[in-house]
Amino acid sequence: MNKVRVATLWLDGCSGCHMSLLDMDERLIALTEKIEIVYSPLVDTKEFPQGVDLTVIEGGISSEEDLEKIRTVRANTKVLLALGDCAITGNVPAMRNTFPVSEIFKRVYEENSDFNQEVKPVLVVPALLPKSRPVHEFVAVDAYLPGCPPPADAIFFALSELSEGRVPELGSLSRFGR
Amino acid sequence: MITGPRIKTLTIDDKPVGAREDETILTIARENGIRIPTLCHLEGLTPIGGCRLCLVEVKGIARPVAACVTSVQEGMEVTTDSPRLTQYRRMVLELLFSERNHVCSVCVSNGGCDLQDLAQEFGLTHLTVPYQYPRHKVDASHPWFTLDHNRCILCTRCVRVCDEIEGAHTWDLFGRGMQARVITDLNQPWGSSQTCTGCGKCVHVCPTGALSEKGKSVREMRKSREFLPYLRLMRQGRQV
């Protein structure tokens, strides 16, 4: 039997959702009987592959790079799961949203720095978008599991169901902020 | 001849019930163990029909009505749950979330919040309307309490408890639409209010993390509202 091709992506989040994913402990081993991780911060693939069955997104869309990535992911994925509050509401990274990016740069790199105040991260690193926003405001999302982070049990249930091709009701398993 | 309030008979979710004519649909539903979700309503405060979560269907009336401010009538047929009502209730919740900045993960009321509980009850896993991310202030000028406008749902429970129970009327509403917010005295920092008695009733009736006690961190604020029915009873007793 062909294994279900699963990817995970870490955008503007703290990696806590990925930690919660690892919290599934030995159930991860059971899951790998059915699924294969083809792209993730946990494996070494550099390019997002084609023909992915399920992609799990942690984090919101905060930079031009995030936006480019999510479009590539959507174009190559059958089912997209938004995992955790940052991907779904913006959450903590979105607390910058009430300030313009220029004000944030001023605060972080001028007022709160005692040297090289004129240097701003404008080269090499991806430019910030005006706001950090939920994934589904940019691309279609098929399933949502809120939580900060969502509990491992809920993630296990979601992955088990989704990898079997079912889109379960997940709202009762977790909530915003949990 | 004794003249008291007249009794009306009606049905709620097909269950026949009897009610005094001055009772609301919400009161009589609750007396009969039928749950209607509410957010701005609090037993002991004047109902205002503000949040629209308690919308119910009444046969023969095209639009749903707010159960907390609609009096019972003879022969009324009330339905408290339907796909249309669920859709409206979800939309109310979505709009409340989108109009302020609710960051549950770092909120003092996380795990003890009426808005958060209702979101889960209605399976709100995401919003279908865009978040507004408005800029709002936090007023920490009071020695014991904090007001965080980012979490306020404009339910006016604070306004009503301060006016009706404490008798201070420190709180009011200011502005319109999305700009509306609660203010203390003449729109001045809470700490400089001359009318606030510091009783903390507003903090405890507040359904969200908008009003909290200082020194409470994430997940630590829990509200206790047991005082309200007692104070209400004592006050009524004194008035008779």
Ligand code: SF4
């Ligand atoms: S007030 Fe309630 S819904 Fe809003 S952030 Fe706090 S816990 Fe979440």
Ligand code: SF4
């Ligand atoms: S501060 Fe709390 S009680 Fe007052 S209107 Fe806002 S949410 Fe309601």
